[in-house]
Amino acid sequence: MSKTGKAAAATAGSQEMPFEEAMKKLETIVETMEGEDLPLETLLQRYEEGMKLAKVCQSKLSEAEIKIRQLEKNADGEPTLKPLALGGEAP
Numbered sequence: 487m488s489k490t491g492k493a494a495a496a497t498a499g500s501q502e503m504p505f506e507e508a509m510k511k512l513e514t515i516v517e518t519m520e521g522e523d524l525p526l527e528t529l530l531q532r533y534e535e536g537m538k539l540a541k542v543c544q545s546k547l548s549e550a551e552i553k554i555r556q557l558e559k560n561a562d563g564e565p566t567l568k569p570l571a572l573g574g575e576a577p
Contacts, residue, residue: 503542504546505542505543505546505547505550508539508542508543508546509539509543511539512536512539512540512543515532515535515536515539516536518532519532519533519536553567556568556569
């Protein structure tokens with residue numbers, strides 16, 4: 487498999503990763519980078535991996551924020567999801 491294929495597979499796998507797992511891996515990478523004397527090439531690889539994980543975390547948080555904003559109560563007082571207005575229009 488080429489480097490591009492491996493990177494695409496890793497990115498696709500990261501998108502399916504739960505937020506908590508991505509955050510834990512990101513914290514581990516940061517601790518490793520701060521605490522160990524690593525060669526520049528290794529630091530760059532860890533940085534790249536960390537940036538991908540940070541992007542996954544940000545995406546998951548954005549999705550959660552959208553869902554939270556969509557919550558509303560129905561006539562019985564139960565929370566329900568209201569449809570997302572496309573194009574930024576208010577419902």
